[in-house]
Amino acid sequence: MSDPIKLTVDGREVTAPGGQLLIKAAEEHGTYIPRFCWHPRMKPVGMCRMCLVEVEGPRGKVLVTSCTTPVAEGMVVHTKSDVVKKAQEGVLEFLLVNHPLDCPVCDKGGECPLQDQTLSHGPGESRFVEEKRHFEKPIAISELVMLDRERCILCARCTRFSDEISGDPLIEFIDRGNHTQINTFPDEPFASYFSGNTVQICPVGALTATPYRFRARPWDLEAVESTCPQCSVGCRVSVQASQNQVLRLIGVDVDATNQGWLCDKGRFAFEHLRAPARLSTPLVRGADGELHEAGWGEALDLIASRIGAVIAERGPAAVAGLGGARSTNEEAYAFGKLLRGVLGTGNLDASLGDDPGAALLAGVPHRATIDDLERAKTILVWGPDLKEELPVLHLRVRRAATALGADVVVVHPRATGLDRDAAHVVRYRPGEGAATLQRLAAGEGDLAAVRAALDTGPVVAIVGRTGLAESADLADAVAAFALTLADAKVMPVARRGNVLGAIDMGVHPHLLPGRVAASDAAARAALAAAWGCAVAVPGRDTSGILSGMADGSIAAVLLLGCDPVADHPDRKAAAAAFDKAPFLVSLDLFLNESNRTADVVLPVDTFTEVEGTMTNLEGRVQKSNRIVPGVGASRPVVEILEDLAARLGGSIGAGAAAIAKEIALVAPAYAAVSWEALDWGRGRDGIVVAEGPFTHTPERRATDPSVGALTLHLGRVLYDGGTMITAGPSLARLAPEPAAHLHPDDASRLGFAAGDRVTVTGNAGSAAMAVAIDPTLARGTVYLPFNLGASIGNGLEVKVEK
Amino acid sequence: MTWPDTTLARARDIIARYPEPRSAVMPLLYVAMRHDGRLTDEGMRQVAALTGMTAVQVESVASFYSMYKRHVGSHVVSVCTSISCHLLGGRDVLAAVSDATGVPAGETSADGSVTIESVECIGACGGAPAVQVDYELIEGVTPDKGAELCRWLMTAHPEVVHGDDLQTRFGGRRSFPAGPPDPVGAMGPYPAFGPLGTTGGEA
Amino acid sequence: MTDRILTVRMEAHPTDSHTMARYEATGGYAALRKALAMKPEDIVAEVKASNLRGRGGAGFPTGVKWGFLAPTRPRYLVINADESEPGTFKDRQLLERDPHQLLEGIIISSFAIDAHHAFVFVRGEYPRSARRLQQAVEEARAAGYLGRGILGTGFDLDVTVHLGAGAYICGEETAALNSLEGRRGEPRIKPPFPAVAGLYAKPTIVNNVETIANIPWIVMNGGAAYNAIGPEGSRGTRLLSLSGHVANPGNYEIVMGMSWRDLIFGIGGGIPNGKALKCWIPGGASAPWFTPDLLDTPVTLDDIAKNGSMAGSGAVVVMDETTNVVAAAWSIVRFFSHESCGQCTPCREGTTWLQRILERILAGQGRPSDVDLLLDVCDNISPGLRWPPAQTTICPLGPSAVSPITSIMKHFRDEVVAMIPGAVTAGV
Numbered sequence A: 001m002s003d004p005i006k007l008t009v010d011g012r013e014v015t016a017p018g019g020q021l022l023i024k025a026a027e028e029h030g031t032y033i034p035r036f037c038w039h040p041r042m043k044p045v046g047m048c049r050m051c052l053v054e055v056e057g058p059r060g061k062v063l064v065t066s067c068t069t070p071v072a073e074g075m076v077v078h079t080k081s082d083v084v085k086k087a088q089e090g091v092l093e094f095l096l097v098n099h100p101l102d103c104p105v106c107d108k109g110g111e112c113p114l115q116d117q118t119l120s121h122g123p124g125e126s127r128f129v130e131e132k133r134h135f136e137k138p139i140a141i142s143e144l145v146m147l148d149r150e151r152c153i154l155c156a157r158c159t160r161f162s163d164e165i166s167g168d169p170l171i172e173f174i175d176r177g178n179h180t181q182i183n184t185f186p187d188e189p190f191a192s193y194f195s196g197n198t199v200q201i202c203p204v205g206a207l208t209a210t211p212y213r214f215r216a217r218p219w220d221l222e223a224v225e226s227t228c229p230q231c232s233v234g235c236r237v238s239v240q241a242s243q244n245q246v247l248r249l250i251g252v253d254v255d256a257t258n259q260g261w262l263c264d265k266g267r268f269a270f271e272h273l274r275a276p277a278r279l280s281t282p283l284v285r286g287a288d289g290e291l292h293e294a295g296w297g298e299a300l301d302l303i304a305s306r307i308g309a310v311i312a313e314r315g316p317a318a319v320a321g322l323g324g325a326r327s328t329n330e331e332a333y334a335f336g337k338l339l340r341g342v343l344g345t346g347n348l349d350a351s352l353g354d355d356p357g358a359a360l361l362a363g364v365p366h367r368a369t370i371d372d373l374e375r376a377k378t379i380l381v382w383g384p385d386l387k388e389e390l391p392v393l394h395l396r397v398r399r400a401a402t403a404l405g406a407d408v409v410v411v412h413p414r415a416t417g418l419d420r421d422a423a424h425v426v427r428y429r430p431g432e433g434a435a436t437l438q439r440l441a442a443g444e445g446d447l448a449a450v451r452a453a454l455d456t457g458p459v460v461a462i463v464g465r466t467g468l469a470e471s472a473d474l475a476d477a478v479a480a481f482a483l484t485l486a487d488a489k490v491m492p493v494a495r496r497g498n499v500l501g502a503i504d505m506g507v508h509p510h511l512l513p514g515r516v517a518a519s520d521a522a523a524r525a526a527l528a529a530a531w532g533c534a535v536a537v538p539g540r541d542t543s544g545i546l547s548g549m550a551d552g553s554i555a556a557v558l559l560l561g562c563d564p565v566a567d568h569p570d571r572k573a574a575a576a577a578f579d580k581a582p583f584l585v586s587l588d589l590f591l592n593e594s595n596r597t598a599d600v601v602l603p604v605d606t607f608t609e610v611e612g613t614m615t616n617l618e619g620r621v622q623k624s625n626r627i628v629p630g631v632g633a634s635r636p637v638v639e640i641l642e643d644l645a646a647r648l649g650g651s652i653g654a655g656a657a658a659i660a661k662e663i664a665l666v667a668p669a670y671a672a673v674s675w676e677a678l679d680w681g682r683g684r685d686g687i688v689v690a691e692g693p694f695t696h697t698p699e700r701r702a703t704d705p706s707v708g709a710l711t712l713h714l715g716r717v718l719y720d721g722g723t724m725i726t727a728g729p730s731l732a733r734l735a736p737e738p739a740a741h742l743h744p745d746d747a748s749r750l751g752f753a754a755g756d757r758v759t760v761t762g763n764a765g766s767a768a769m770a771v772a773i774d775p776t777l778a779r780g781t782v783y784l785p786f787n788l789g790a791s792i793g794n795g796l797e798v799k800v801e802k
Numbered sequence B: 001m002t003w004p005d006t007t008l009a010r011a012r013d014i015i016a017r018y019p020e021p022r023s024a025v026m027p028l029l030y031v032a033m034r035h036d037g038r039l040t041d042e043g044m045r046q047v048a049a050l051t052g053m054t055a056v057q058v059e060s061v062a063s064f065y066s067m068y069k070r071h072v073g074s075h076v077v078s079v080c081t082s083i084s085c086h087l088l089g090g091r092d093v094l095a096a097v098s099d100a101t102g103v104p105a106g107e108t109s110a111d112g113s114v115t116i117e118s119v120e121c122i123g124a125c126g127g128a129p130a131v132q133v134d135y136e137l138i139e140g141v142t143p144d145k146g147a148e149l150c151r152w153l154m155t156a157h158p159e160v161v162h163g164d165d166l167q168t169r170f171g172g173r174r175s176f177p178a179g180p181p182d183p184v185g186a187m188g189p190y191p192a193f194g195p196l197g198t199t200g201g202e203a
Numbered sequence C: 001m002t003d004r005i006l007t008v009r010m011e012a013h014p015t016d017s018h019t020m021a022r023y024e025a026t027g028g029y030a031a032l033r034k035a036l037a038m039k040p041e042d043i044v045a046e047v048k049a050s051n052l053r054g055r056g057g058a059g060f061p062t063g064v065k066w067g068f069l070a071p072t073r074p075r076y077l078v079i080n081a082d083e084s085e086p087g088t089f090k091d092r093q094l095l096e097r098d099p100h101q102l103l104e105g106i107i108i109s110s111f112a113i114d115a116h117h118a119f120v121f122v123r124g125e126y127p128r129s130a131r132r133l134q135q136a137v138e139e140a141r142a143a144g145y146l147g148r149g150i151l152g153t154g155f156d157l158d159v160t161v162h163l164g165a166g167a168y169i170c171g172e173e174t175a176a177l178n179s180l181e182g183r184r185g186e187p188r189i190k191p192p193f194p195a196v197a198g199l200y201a202k203p204t205i206v207n208n209v210e211t212i213a214n215i216p217w218i219v220m221n222g223g224a225a226y227n228a229i230g231p232e233g234s235r236g237t238r239l240l241s242l243s244g245h246v247a248n249p250g251n252y253e254i255v256m257g258m259s260w261r262d263l264i265f266g267i268g269g270g271i272p273n274g275k276a277l278k279c280w281i282p283g284g285a286s287a288p289w290f291t292p293d294l295l296d297t298p299v300t301l302d303d304i305a306k307n308g309s310m311a312g313s314g315a316v317v318v319m320d321e322t323t324n325v326v327a328a329a330w331s332i333v334r335f336f337s338h339e340s341c342g343q344c345t346p347c348r349e350g351t352t353w354l355q356r357i358l359e360r361i362l363a364g365q366g367r368p369s370d371v372d373l374l375l376d377v378c379d380n381i382s383p384g385l386r387w388p389p390a391q392t393t394i395c396p397l398g399p400s401a402v403s404p405i406t407s408i409m410k411h412f413r414d415e416v417v418a419m420i421p422g423a424v425t426a427g428v
Ligand SMILES: Cc1cc2nc3c(=O)[nH]c(=O)nc-3n(C[C@H](O)[C@H](O)[C@H](O)COP(=O)(O)O)c2cc1C
Pocket: C053, C054, C055, C056, C057, C058, C059, C060, C062, C080, C081, C082, C083, C084, C085, C168, C169, C170, C171, C172, C173, C174, C206, C207, C208, C209, C211, C212, C395, C396, C397
């Protein structure tokens, strides 16, 4: 877009950026031009013809589509002339010619622009007396999406989305002219991680989402804006509910994060909120060894007395807390304050050993924002397959590559969702990461061109764990390398929704709230003054806590929304620790692999049920809001923790709002954050917290272990065995079967074919599964998706046998 | 890949004629029809794999054009009913052809030997009414000749049809002098064009 | 003075005008040798001076179009051989009977615009044309007229013969480009025009077969000589396709300026079977119809336009007094409905609606309101029902379907009304 120009819209002179589309320029000046096919986040196609306006030209007025016409100096536009009105009414009538007008039974009824515009622009009764076009009524085009072709107005929003935005063109126009219809290929469903967006942007009720179909009428819905907690991208959502039940999530268009899009996990995982298995009352283990329903007073008294006893007998260092990465900042802060202040233990960690390390996450200098991708010339992605772990970040990188001309360099052991749009793809075998980094940094051999590409700034380096079998040191080394590049910013990434927030809130042995080093005695003293109690010195991190549990030195453990047995990369070590059965308390939504052996399980309110903030991977703090109550006797975490603190003779603060204010006072990086600011105006896009005071200097300290013929790539997939996925009916069935993926050369060397049953053995056990052939894998690698029920440990060494 | 090596080699030759592989989707769809006798899901998947498209993208392209047919007999008889043929009895030819075969326009005979279709202008308006068999042209066709043509197709089951031969036997007035005979024959419900490997039985 | 350019060879040599041997023996490829010795911009200047106008339908000056090319490279030349407008069969004759003439034009034009890859988009229903052209390409490559270093110069050129697959809309130039890119043949929004962003978004010239077949003659004889043929605005010769109710249908290469009477009754031999002329379409199915009151007006691009129609693709379809004009209009509307790409709501839905109203009327089930309804549906596709047409659509196909209806309403309204039970003749 170029310099501002002046044009006249309906007799009024207005100013707009040169080159801006007329439809947008008019809208920004208060003139709404009706439209169906135009969507501000996609290329215009000018197909529906609804947005026709008249523009004065040398040979009189010409009808043009305002969604395809850029404004120009001196342009004179009429949006409401008789000719325009007649043309728009004509288009509407044409659209209705074959439209079933089944508004009363259509999910879109009440929020349908076709219905609305028919009322405000269209002619009264139909002059079309012939038989309408018929198609088989809704057909399932995927597990999540239904298509009613009779309602479709052929606007190409869904097809453009899947081609242009998500890059998985699995729905298309079929046939031509008046027979044109949207469809999928026979036997190839619309299996896209982003399919729900097409439902959201379909202007009519042609695409509907199975989890929402017939659940409510739009006029019965209440809505509140919030932040998706499912991963650390932190997409803005509108949560819509009716009769105390969340019924759907709609992406909100903010420049900063999701630009309106959501992934299907974020969109549909809300089903777990009312899953039958959700805990609705406290559970206490009885003398019979079973968990029994209990009252809150009984449960909390028991916890207080048992923990009090542990502290009295063995000291506070025998107590530990894990979790907080799925909680709000306020909850995480309360958890940290309870442990460090009230209980006096420095054994606490929100990160489960599956991220690039708290130091890098919280302390990297020159942190990139997601929006920096809009300006990046080169983007290095050496981390997870973003499509599987941080889906909407994947869309933003894809946009940079396909629409903004950035060169993307992907380094990964196998094909990722970005490869097709990448300028360079580098494959390496897990265990050879450090050597690959060295060769890349030196621009050796085939990596010379890749290295050269990285010289074109601005560079954004997205750095994280490519897989869970590899050492986290590699990410640190990659970040160190990236920081040597010209004009570079680094985005360290971890998956869990609020992992950075929890670390920022001090749920980490070495960090106090607000990215302050816990080893700093003066900082501890200042915090102690604010808290009115002593602040514990640094203690153990997650692996330290797990080994402490295993060797008995940790005797009481609090879990806050956390399931280490399922999520820790070394599941065997985690299981061994939990087998030792210390006094275990879990605050959670469901029973899971870790809290099955708990002494007390407390049901908590969660996303959509509590108010608070979350910090995404950029360090952007955003507001989460409440729209429904929890289930049964569940309570907000902060209230539970305050009651517990009181029983132990302390206090962590009265309610999330008060805690939010306290965070701003004691956490330097969060000084500018307040709920008020986040609820209004530009603050709704969130506030990116300042860097520091803790700064981590990544070092190049990664080394490669010596490994055998086959190494393990333990990657994650979007739909895995996580409770948020398995608890809701819609997503649960999408998780793939576990399989051992092999490069065809390795498969034939070992004598395996696709589908063969094999036993895969890692450092922590064996599992039987089928062989899948993946020609995109680095040779010598076995790829195994994590958390799909087949667990063999996370060591690099792996064996595959018949 | 289910195509034989020679077909794959031809496909690669075709792709090499274009600056981008996707451009080859249309010629490759003809190759796919030649391989299967009609348009199939498998053929479209094959074309998708060769051009880097998704299968539904290939189907989207294929279904836009009327000559890629999923349901079609060994030969396709296309009767023009556009304006010039309409004025000179194209619809009578269509009716005669349907009568003779018992196959309504748009359908295929039970024995799979012919598909009858009514088509828009095939560029032979000066020789109206015009008919094509496997896109080989016959001009100046009367209803009787059209019926005779179809009966012949359904009884003789010719493997290959030659335009000039058809014209001599079933045609009349032409749009313009045709010049010397063309030796190339058509083999099926797709056009005969050397680079596609869809020709047959050269005379 | 020259009165024929394109059809001389095929008429003189009925058995082998399509071969390289005959082409070379009759002066073929001399123009190419001459052109290769010229500066490309001088060739463009000659084409400009010739005032050659495009033969594909729009009649845009060819040299001017070439001058619009954006400076970037690569550039492409696309020859539009999708000829599908009902009534039109002239390009087929040029392709089948004298493919080298076209090919020489392609090579010269490519050299002039600095294109190194040319595509000929031949409609799928013209396999014989494609075969003849492919054979010519192979002969030319063998003879060194195509390929690397043509005739010892540094000029390289590849020609790809591309077979369409049954979609009239691919005749629209941007639809042809989408089709060549392996997409649905849907017209693109213009601007950008192909000369700026065409095939693969690169500068591209799209020209009709007949247009380019004139290029060798223009290079050989000079633009001024071409500009001396025919009346102003319709320079050179033109291949007209005559069909319908005429005694002598066929393609005729004429110098424009003669009267319709001379064309239909002279060259065309009049209406057969002693019938009278009712009306004719002067320029293909998209064009509004003419009636006998215009028989003595000249056949030129400008006169036809002045009289409310267009010379279009040069297809003249004659209808005699027995013609059921509603059925004739239906045939044409059905054509456009069948060929609509379906992108634009008014074209996709409107053409089909028109077709169905006409079908109702033809079945004796018209309603008195249908007369106004037909015109109002037309008006919503082509507001104001003006000529040249306004459009609510992306390309002119939708509005083309309006022409037959406005034509019958204008000239034969009583006949339409008479077919509708209960409708009253206006009686004006
Ligand atoms: C619906 C439609 C169909 C067309 N069909 C053809 C065609 O079959 N052949 C052709 O040469 N031009 C056709 N044209 C015109 C082309 O768009 C384009 O103007 C022409 O190929 C340019 O070549 P010229 O300048 O040499 O005429 C068609 C245009 C429209 C709108």
